[in-house]
Amino acid sequence: xxxxxxxxxxxxxxxxxxxxxxxxxxxxxxxxxxxxxxxxxxxxxxxxxxxxxxxxxxxxxxxxxxxxxxxxxxxxxxxxxxxxxxxxxxxxxxxxxxxxxxxxxxxxxxxxxxxxxxxxxxxxxxxxxxxxxxxxxxxxxxxxxxxxxxxxxxxxxxxxxxxxxxxxxxxxxxxxxxxxxxxxxxxxxxxxxxxxxxxxxxxxxxxxxxxxxxxxxxxxxxxxxxxxxxxxxxxxxxxxxxxxxxxxxxxxxxxxxxxxxxxxxxxxxxxxxxxxxxxxxxxxxxxxxxxxxxxxxxxxxxxxxxxxxxxxxxxxxxxxxxxxxxxxxxxxxxxxxxxxxxxxxxxxxxxxxxxxxxxxxxxxxxxxxxxxxxxxxxxxxxxxxxxxxxxxxxxxxxxxxxxxxxxxxxxxxxxxxxxxxxxxxxxxxxxxxxxxxxxxxxxxxxxxxxxxxxxxxxxxxxxxxxxxxxxxxxxxxxxxxxxxxxxxxxxxxxxxxxxxxxxxxxxxxxxx
Amino acid sequence: xxxxxxxxxxxxxxxxxxxxxxxxxxxxxxxxxxxxxxxxxxxxxxxxxxxxxxxxxxxxxxxxxxxxxxxxxxxxxxxxxxxxxxxxxxxxxxxxxxxxxxxxxxxxxxxxxxxxxxxxxxxxxxxxxxxxxxxxxxxxxxxxxxxxxxxxxxxxxxxxxxxxxxxxxxxxxxxxxxxxxxxxxxxxxxxxxxxxxxxxxxxxxxxxxxxxxxxxxxxxxxxxxxxxxxxxxxxxxxxxxxxxxxxxxxxxxxxxxxxxxxxxxxxxxxxxxxxxxxxxxxxxxxxxxxxxxxxxxxxxxxxxxxxxxxxxxxxxxxxxxxxxxxxxxxxxxxxxxxxxxx
Ligand SMILES: Nc1ncnc2c1ncn2[C@@H]1O[C@H](COP(=O)(O)OP(=O)(O)OP(=O)(O)O)[C@@H](O)[C@H]1O
Ligand SMILES: [Mg+2]
Numbered sequence: 001x002x003x004x005x006x007x008x009x010x011x012x013x014x015x016x017x018x019x020x021x022x023x024x025x026x027x028x029x030x031x032x033x034x035x036x037x038x039x040x041x042x043x044x045x046x047x048x049x050x051x052x053x054x055x056x057x058x059x060x061x062x063x064x065x066x067x068x069x070x071x072x073x074x075x076x077x078x079x080x081x082x083x084x085x086x087x088x089x090x091x092x093x094x095x096x097x098x099x100x101x102x103x104x105x106x107x108x109x110x111x112x113x114x115x116x117x118x119x120x121x122x123x124x125x126x127x128x129x130x131x132x133x134x135x136x137x138x139x140x141x142x143x144x145x146x147x148x149x150x151x152x153x154x155x156x157x158x159x160x161x162x163x164x165x166x167x168x169x170x171x172x173x174x175x176x177x178x179x180x181x182x183x184x185x186x187x188x189x190x191x192x193x194x195x196x197x198x199x200x201x202x203x204x205x206x207x208x209x210x211x212x213x214x215x216x217x218x219x220x221x222x223x224x225x226x227x228x229x230x231x232x233x234x235x236x237x238x239x240x241x242x243x244x245x246x247x248x249x250x251x252x253x254x255x256x257x258x259x260x261x262x263x264x265x266x267x268x269x270x271x272x273x274x275x276x277x278x279x280x281x282x283x284x285x286x287x288x289x290x291x292x293x294x295x296x297x298x299x300x301x302x303x304x305x306x307x308x309x310x311x312x313x314x315x316x317x318x319x320x321x322x323x324x325x326x327x328x329x330x331x332x333x334x335x336x337x338x339x340x341x342x343x344x345x346x347x348x349x350x351x352x353x354x355x356x357x358x359x360x361x362x363x364x365x366x367x368x369x370x371x372x373x374x375x376x377x378x379x380x381x382x383x384x385x386x387x388x389x390x391x392x393x394x395x396x397x398x399x400x401x402x403x404x405x406x407x408x409x410x411x412x413x414x415x416x417x418x419x420x421x422x423x424x425x426x427x428x429x430x431x432x433x434x435x436x437x438x439x440x441x442x443x444x445x446x447x448x449x450x451x452x453x454x455x456x457x458x459x460x461x462x463x464x465x466x467x468x469x470x471x472x473x474x475x476x477x478x479x480x481x482x483x484x485x486x487x488x489x490x491x492x493x494x495x496x497x498x499x500x501x502x503x504x505x506x507x508x509x510x511x512x
Numbered sequence: 513x514x515x516x517x518x519x520x521x522x523x524x525x526x527x528x529x530x531x532x533x534x535x536x537x538x539x540x541x542x543x544x545x546x547x548x549x550x551x552x553x554x555x556x557x558x559x560x561x562x563x564x565x566x567x568x569x570x571x572x573x574x575x576x577x578x579x580x581x582x583x584x585x586x587x588x589x590x591x592x593x594x595x596x597x598x599x600x601x602x603x604x605x606x607x608x609x610x611x612x613x614x615x616x617x618x619x620x621x622x623x624x625x626x627x628x629x630x631x632x633x634x635x636x637x638x639x640x641x642x643x644x645x646x647x648x649x650x651x652x653x654x655x656x657x658x659x660x661x662x663x664x665x666x667x668x669x670x671x672x673x674x675x676x677x678x679x680x681x682x683x684x685x686x687x688x689x690x691x692x693x694x695x696x697x698x699x700x701x702x703x704x705x706x707x708x709x710x711x712x713x714x715x716x717x718x719x720x721x722x723x724x725x726x727x728x729x730x731x732x733x734x735x736x737x738x739x740x741x742x743x744x745x746x747x748x749x750x751x752x753x754x755x756x757x758x759x760x761x762x763x764x765x766x767x768x769x770x771x772x773x774x775x776x777x778x779x780x781x782x783x784x785x786x787x788x789x790x791x792x793x794x795x796x797x798x799x800x801x802x803x804x805x806x807x808x809x810x811x812x813x814x815x816x817x818x819x820x821x822x823x824x825x826x827x828x829x830x831x832x833x834x835x836x837x838x839x840x841x842x843x844x845x846x847x848x849x850x851x852x853x854x
Contacts (some may be wrong), residue, residue, distance in 0.1 A: 320738060344740040358738050361731035363798040372728050373739040375721045383720045427739070 021083070022047050022180055022211040023068065023099075028077030030063055032414065034406035037063040038074070041237045043230060045180065045211040050202060052222050052243070053215045055232035055255055056446040057418025058404035061215050062104055064232070065182045068213075069101035070094035082179075100178040102169050104185050104215075104417040104444065105356045110158030115140040117157050118172040143175055147201055162189045162354050163306035163472075170198060174205070181205060182213040185417065187221060188443045189353065191306050191472040192507070199225050217418070217446050218473070219248045231255055256448045266454070266480055269462040272296030274332075276435050276466055278317070281326030286312045287490035290326070294435070294466040299457065301481030302470040303506050309490040310470045311353050314437050317468075318343045318350040320358075330435070344373070349433035351424060353440050353470075359424045360412050367408040369423050370394045374430040397426040400456075402449065417444040425453065429460075436460060439470045454480060474503050488512050536792050540807045547811060551818035563821055571700075575768070577813035578702035579604075581806065582761040584784035585713050586648075586754030588805040591788050592717075593750050594730040594797025595655065595662035599669035600758040600784055603647045604777025606677040607762030611640030612686040612772025615693035633692040640763040641756055647673055648755015652748030670781065677774040686772040697768025705764060709757065714802040726750060730797030786833070787812055790840040811836070 023045040030038040038060045045051050053061045066072045068079075070088035079086055081097060088094045094101075108117045115136045116123070124135035140153035149167055157165060166189050173181055187195045202212055202225055214226060222229060223243060231238040231254040238254045274293045281290040287309035294300045302310045316323040319337040328335055330346050337343045343350070352358040361369050371379075371390045379386045394408060401422040405415055412420055421444050428436065441457070442450045457480065461467055471477045477484060484496045486509035494509040548564060555563035564570070583600045590597045615636035647669055654665040695701065717723035725746050728736040737743050761780075766772045791808030793800030812833070819829040 318738070339742065340738050341740045341742050350738065352738055358732075358734045361728055361735055361798065363731050363794075364727060368724065368727065372724065372736070372741075375724055376740075380721045383722060385719060385721055385724060387719065 020046060022081070024078075024080040024083075025064075025068065026078045028064065028067060028079075029075045030060075030067060030072060031075055034410070036235050038067075039235045041077075041232070041235070043068075043237070044240075045213060046228070047179075047211055048206055048209045049227040050206055050212045050214055050225050052226035052229040053213060053232065054217075054222065054229060054251055055238075056234075057422070057444075057449055058234075058416040059232040059255075059446075060235040061232055062184055062416060065101060065184055065213060065215065068094070068180075069099055069182055071101075095176055095178065098176075098179040099182070100173045100176040100180070101182040102173045102184060102186055104188075106162070106165050106169060106354070108157045108165055108168060111156060113154050113156055114151055114160070114168050115153040117168060118143070118153075118175055143171055147171055147174060148197065161306055161311070163191065163194055166190060167194065167197075170201065174201065178210070180211050180213070182215075184215045185217070185444055186214075187216065187218065189440065189472070191304075192474060193305055193511075195221065217444065217450070219251065219447070220475075222251070223248075233257065252447055255446070266299075267458045267462050269297045269458075271298050271482065272464060275330065276317075276468075277329045277332075279327045279329075281313070281316060281323045281328065283312060283316055283321065283323045287316075287487075290492055292485055292492070292495075294468060296434075296464040296466055297461050298482045299461050299467040299469055299480055301477040301484040302468060302487065303474075303477050303484050304487035304510050306472075307489070308487040308510065310487055311439055312490075313487070314350065314439050314468065314470060318348055318437060320350070320352075344376075344431065347434035348437065349373070349428040349431050349435070350437040351428050351439060351441055353443070355417075355420055355424055355443070360420055362413045363411065365409045366398075366403070366405060366412050366415070366423055367391060367394055369412045370397060370408075370426050370430065373427050376431075393430060394426070397430060401426055402452065418446055418449065421445055422449065422453075425456075429456070433465060435466045435468070437468045437470075440472065441469060442471075442473070442476065474506065477506070478503065486510050537801065537803045537807060540791055540804055540811070544807055544811050544814065547818070548814055551814065551821065554818075554822060558822055561821075563818060569817060569821060573813045573817040574703050576816065577809050578706040579761045579765050579768075580780060580783045580787060580812065581706040581809040582709050582757050582764065583780055584787040584805050584809055585709050585802060586757035587781070587784040588788040588791070588793050588800050588802060589713065589717065589726055589750050590662070590754050591785070591793045591795060592726050592730045592797060592800045593747060594733065595747070595751075596666065596785070596795075597651065597751065597754050598663065598666040598781050599647060599651060599673055600754065600761075601777040601780035601782070602670045602673035602677065603644050603755060603758035604762040604765060604780055605774055606647065606673045606680075607640040607644045607759040608766035608776045609677045609680045609686060609772045609774055610643045611636040611693075611763045612689055612766040613681070614639050615689045615766075616686065617688050617690045633690065633696075636693055637696070637763055640766075641759045644759020644762060645752050645756045647758070648752040649748060651755065652751030655751065656744035656747045674774070680774070683774060685774075686766075687770070689767070689770050689772075693767055694770045695767070697764050697766070697770070702764045702768060705760070709760070710802050710806050713753075717802060722746075722749070727798055730799075732798075783812060786837045789837060789844075792844060794844065795841075808840075 021044045026042045028038050028041045041060065041064060043064060055061050063072065067074050070091045070093050086097065088097065118140055119136060123131045124139060126132040137153050144151065144153065149171055151160065151164055151167065157168065160168065166186060170186060186198060190198065205212060216222060226243040228240055229243050229246065229251065230240040231251060233255060272295055275296050276294045279291050282288050290313055292300070302313070304310050312321070315321045317328065317337070319339045319342055322338050328337060335346055337346065340350070361372065371394055374390065375385060379390050391408070398408065403419050403422045405419065412423060415423065425441065442453055445453060457467060457469070469480060478501055481501070482498050484501050484506065486493050486496065486506055488510055493512060496505055551563040555561050583604065587597050587600060615633070651666050651669050654660055655662050717726060725736070725741050728739065728741060729743055729746060733743060762777065765776055787808035788800065788805045789795065789808070790811055791804030791806070793805065815833060815836070816829065
C-alpha cells in the first residue's frame with residue numbers, strides 16, 4: 001500500500017502511473033448504527049468519462065462518494081487510485097490526492113465573499129503573509145472566465161440565490177484541478193439554463209481526461225451527459241452499463257425492482273373559488289407588480305430562470321420577507337402577512353427551497369423536525385404537547401412518505417438528502433394547509449418517491465387545497481400544473497393554461 | 513441489454529428493536545463518580561479521612577451547589593437557544609440587595625415608631641424575583657428587537673446591574689434581615705428550591721411547546737421562523753426566565769448570608785455556564801438537558817469541596833477547574849465528530 005504522502009509526491013512529480021481506471025473500489029461495506037448503508041459495493045471510474053450513479057433515496061450513493069472523498073472511512077473494502085492501493089484519512093487527504101467532491105448540501109460560508117469561499121485555505125498571500133485580496137479576485141475572475149460564470153467574486157455568498165451558490169460550489173470544486181470530481185446532485189437547484197452551462201463545464205473537464213462521478217435523480221440528464229451508469233439499491237451494487245445500452249425503464253427497474261408506470265398522476269379535479277388573490281405585490285429591487293389568483297383545487301406552477309424572483313414571491317406570500325407594497329387577500333379577506341406565524345394562521349404552508357438553511361433542524365431528531373410546525377392548539381394543551389398523538393401522526397406520515405429510517409428518534413442529519421426532504425414535506429402536510437406553497441418540492445427525491453409525492457400533491461388539490469408550486473424541472477411543471485405563471489427578472493411575463501403549455505412557450509416567456 | 517439478476521430488495525432496516533441510545537448524561541455521571549472517588553482515595557491517603565462520608569461536608573457542598581445550580585438551569589436554556597447569558601452573576605448581586613433591603617427587621621426602627629411591623633416575607637421575595645425578571649426581559653428585548661448578539665446585550669447588563677446594585681445603597685451592605693426571610697436560606701431549603709426548579713424546567717424542556725421551540729431556535733433560527741415560531745417573543749421568554757432564576761438565586765443567597773452585598777455573585781455566571789457545558793450543553797445551540805446541567809453543577813461543587821478538604825490552594829483549584837471545562841468541551845466535540853463519522 002502506498003501512503004497518501006507518497007502518492008502526492010508522485011502526482012506532483014507528474015509521474016502518474018497509467019491505468020485505465022482512475023478509481024477502483026471493491027467490496028466496500030459501511031454500517032451506521034441500525035442501518036447498513038453499503039454492503040459489498042464495487043465501483044470503477046474511467047479516465048475521461050462521466051459516470052452516473054442512480055438509486056433510490058437512501059440507496060447509499062452519497063455514502064459511497066463520501067468514502068471516496070475521505071469523509072467516512074469504510075468498515076471494509078479496498079480502494080485503488082490510479083492503480084495503486086491507497087487509504088484516505090480525511091477530505092484534505094482526498095483533495096491532495098486529486099479527489100474533489102461537491103456535496104449534496106451546500107457548504108459555503110454565507111458571510112464570506114465568493115472569492116474567499118472558493119480559495120479558502122489556499123488564499124494567495126502577499127509578502128507579509130496577509131491575504132492578497134487583489135490576487136484573490138483576479139484568480140477568481142480567471143476561474144470564472146474559464147467556466148463562463150458571471151458572478152461578482154466580491155459579493156457575500158449569503159446574498160446569492162441557491163442556484164448561484166451551487167455554481168460557486170462547482171467552480172470551487174473545479175479550482176482544485178482534481179482528476180476525480182464527484183458531483184452529488186449538483187442540478188437539484190438549477191434551472192435548465194444553468195444545467196446546460198454545467199454540462200458544458202463537465203464536457204470540457206472530460207476532454208481534459210478527468211473522471212466525473214455524477215449523482216442525479218433526473219433521467220434526462222443521465223442520457224445527456226453520462227457515459228456509464230451504475231445503479232444501487234438498498235446499499236447494494238446492482239450493475240453498471242453503458243448509458244447508450246439502457247433505457248429509462250431498465251434503469252428504473254434496476255433501481256426499484258418494480259415498474260413505475262404513471263410518472264405524473266395528475267388528477268383532473270373541479271376547480272373551486274379563488275382562495276388566494278395577490279394584487280400588485282412589489283418588493284423593491286426584487287419583484288414588481290405581481291398579480292395572480294389561485295383557486296381551490298388548482299395547482300399553479302411558477303416557472304422562470306434563476307433570479308427571476310420566483311422564490312422571493314413565495315417568501316413574500318408567507319411573510320418570510322414581506323413585500324413592500326401590494327395586497328394579498330385570502331378567501332376575499334385582505335390579510336397583512338408580516339410573519340410566517342400569521343401566514344400559518346391563515347392556513348398557509350411553505351416548503352422552502354434550501355433544506356439545510358431554512359428547513360432542517362439538523363441536530364434534532366426526525367420526530368422533532370416533523371412536528372415543529374404543527375405544535376398549535378390542536379396538539380397542545382396548557383403548553384404541554386400531546387406527544388403520543390403527534391408521534392402517531394408522524395409515524396403515519398413516515399409510512400405514507402416511505403421515509404427510510406430505523407426510527408423517528410434518529411437525528412435528521414443522518415438521513416439521506418432525499419429522505420430529509422420527505423421529512424420536511426411531512427412537516428407541512430401535517431399542518432393540513434388550505435394554501436400550500438412548494439419551492440422545489442421534489443428536490444433530491446428519487447423517481448419512485450417523486451411519483452408518490454406528485455400523487456400526494458394531486459390528492460391535496462382534489463381535497464380543495466390551493467397549491468403554488470415552484471419547480472425548475474420542466475416535466476414537473478408541465479405535468480403537475482393547471483396553470484403556469486412565468487416570471488422574468490422580477491415580473492410576470494405571462495400565464496399558460498395546462499392545455500397550451502409547452503417547454504418552448506415557457507422558455508420564450510422566461511427568457512424574453 | 514443484459515440485465516443482471518435483480519435481487520429481491522432485502523429488508524435492510526432493522527426496525528423493531530428500537531435502539532434507545534444511552535443518554536449522554538450517563539457519561540457525565542460516570543465522570544462525577546470518578547472525581548468523587550479520586551477525592552475519597554486521596555482523602556484516605558492524605559488526611560486519613562473519608563471525603564464522602566461526612567455529613568457536614570456534604571451539606572456545605574450541596575448548599576454551595578444550589579445557588580449556582582438555580583442560575584445554571586436558566587443559563588442552560590439560554591445556551592440551548594444558541595445564546596449566552598453573562599449577566600446572571602450581577603443580577604444575583606442586584607436582586608440580593610433589593611430583596612435584602614425589603615427584608616430588614618424593624619426592631620430598631622420600632623424603638624422610635626412602635627407601630628411599625630415587619631413586611632410580610634413574600635414582599636422581598638417577589639421584589640427579588642421581579643427585579644431579576646426585569647433584567648432578563650431587558651436582555652431578551654435587546655436581543656430580539658435590536659438584533660445585537662446575546663454576548664453583547666448580556667455583557668452590558670452584567671456591568672450595568674452590578675452598578676445598580678452598588679448605587680442602591682451607595683455600596684453599603686444590607687444586614688439585620690428578618691428571621692422569616694433567613695429561613696429561605698437555612699437548612700436544606702436551598703437544595704429543595706434548586707431541585708424543584710430543575711425538575712420544573714426539565715419537564716418544561718422535554719414535554720412542553722416552550723421546550724420544543726427553545727431547541728428549535730437553537731438548532732436553526734431561520735427554520736424555526738419559517739415553521740411559524742415567533743422567535744423574538746420566545747427569546748424574550750427564555751431570557752426572562754433566566755433572569756427570574758438569577759433573581760431567585762439572589763434571594764436564596766442573601767437569605768443564607770442573612771445580608772445583602774453588592775459584590776455577591778461575582779463570576780457566578782461563569783460557573784453556571786461551565787456547569788451547563790460540562791453537562792453536555794452545546795454552545796452552538798440546539799443540544800442540552802437539565803439533568804446534565806445538574807450533574808455538571810455537582811461536579812463543580814465536588815471539586816471545590818474536595819480541594820478545600822485536601823487543603824489545596826485555591827489557585828490550583830482554579831487551574832484544575834479551567835482544565836475540566838475545556839476537557840468537557842473537547843470531549844463533546846470528539847463525541848460529535850465520532851457520531852458523524854460513525
Ligand atoms: N451519518 C449517518 N448516520 C447514520 N445513518 C446514516 C448516516 N449517513 C447515511 N446514513 C444512512 O445510510 C443510508 C444511505 O444514505 P445515503 O445518504 O448514502 O443515500 P443516498 O443514496 O445518497 O440517498 P439520496 O438520494 O436521498 O441522497 C440511509 O439509510 C441513511 O439514513
Ligand atoms: Mg445523497
